[in-house]
Amino acid sequence: MTVPPTAAAAASATQAGDAPGGDRIAWAKLSLCFLPLKNPISDAKVLTGRQKPLTEVAILFCEIETRDGWRGMGFSYSKRAGGPGMFAHAREIADNLIGEDPNDIERLWTKLVWAGASVGRSGLATQAIAAIDICLWDLKARRAGLPLSKLIGSHRDSVRCYNTSGGFLSTPLPEVLENCAASREKGIGGIKIKVGQPDWSKDLERVKAVRKLLDGGFPLAVDANQQWDRPTAMRVGRALEDFDLFWIEEPLDAYDAKGHAMLAADLATPIATGEMLTSVAEHYELIRNDSVDFIQPDAGRVGGITQFLKIMNLADHAGLMMAPHFAMEIHLHLCACYPREPWVEHFDWLEPLFDESLEIRDGRMVVPDRPGLGATISEQARAWTVDSHEVGKRA
Known part of the structure; x- marks a missing residue:
């Protein structure tokens, strides 16, 4: 300490x-x-x-x-x-x-x-x-x-959180369902599962099973990790509209701003992307092309908090929603400072790196009141x- x-x-x-x-x-x-x-x-x-x-x-x-x-x-x-x-x-x-x-x-x-x-x-x-x-x-x-969020200027003391780590394609569907149920029981407010398999009918089967488990009111999203081309993304995106998703993430290559804009304009489901980009300029391409509904910058990739805050201001000016990628120990504080209600991504992978743990309650992750990030290397x-x-x- x-x-x-x-x-x-x-x-x-x-x-x-x-x-x-x-x-x-x-x-x-x-x-x-x-x-x-x-x-x-x-x-x-x-x-x-x-x-x-x-x-x-x-x-x-x-x-x-x-x-x-x-x-x-x-x-x-x-x-x-x-x-x-x-x-x-x-x-x-x-x-x-x-x-x-x-x-x-x-x-x-x-x-x-x-x-x-x-x-x-x-x-x-x-x-x-x-x-x-x-x-x-x-x-x-x-x-x-001060906690980092208070130093920057906070809008809230907790942030909606969704889990990703339980829904990878390497995880068999029965285990995915178990993980989803456990996350909801833990108090996590949303679930995201991976899609993008070569046979996308298998993706629909997984989404259908998870949606049935979670019921229609519980927030559910999918992530294709950039593996669809434009026609496939449009076809699958339309098929996914039956499942009331809160976003489709990275349906196309991370640098295809125009393709994402096409999907954002034509699909009822919101489009999310941005995590693979490593500069303010690259995120600005998404913003100026109306490519996203949820922008997903990663402070660890764009150069830290200094650059993240610039993206955050551009996104707010454009009226976008925000859901930063990974590293909840950092992004929880930044999400607390975004004027529009954001999402923070829950990954339990990094927890062994720090002496402290983050509190989850009623679908939200609580911003720690410890000074700075509130984390100590273990x-x-x-x-x-x-x-x-x-x-x-x-x-």
Whole structure:
């Protein structure tokens, strides 16, 4: 648990000219951790031969300490490939933080992205920066003694949540039904299951069975993980209208803004996408083309909270609903700040990484009242760490 500086240390810093606004980053640590999954996971990308089953999640942690003794923690992630690359890129640019004012988060984001601009300002580069950016926001909120949501400006103290982790295509239908029932019993407010199989009639069978279990009033969504072409997405989308879904997610390739716009205009079921995009500019393409009803940015992919807030403002201006992808430990706070009632995605995968757990009650996830993200890296996460790198010196 991060402890604020002692009164004596703070007084000493003030006398030395290091008032809170003059504090500086003294030390940063990056850690690469591999979180093993209990069972290999498959979605439509695996069934179509584009990816291998998912067996672990790479986590890039960032920890920062200032001269006055304030600390923060942030993380980003990668599934299948990319974790070591993210760690390597973050390691190359991390020394740009030392001696900087931790309050100037957007300026530091710009400094970091230009430090590695030769490899681009999206993709792996921004995913590496995301862990640092999120850490700086966590530090700023801890310093203020506020939950991150309250630092940004919250609209609510809890957020509607839906579960995804129980409905993968690698899970047999009887087990999916068991998982759905367990999620509802736990107090989760919605269910999303995976679709996108080569034979989409099998998708309809799974959706029909889950809808029968949940009854017509319980929120249900599906996710095709980009595996349909435009004609298939239209045919299946029309067939799915019988099941009163609250969205169809990623029916087309993530970059097909015009195709998603066509579906959004022609189908009664809302369209959701955005999780695979890694910049504000890419999300703006969805927004300006009227491609989505629910936009799904991922702070860990777009470059952190600084960039996420820009997407959030654009989405609100366009009148869109929001449902960020994965990493509920981060997105719960951001969802609490969105003016329109959003959804947060419940995945239990990351829970072993932190000492704290999130509360779910009456279909909603409760925003923790602890300072910052309200999360502390667990000893189990430390044990799963395979590489680390430090710059600067601890206070």
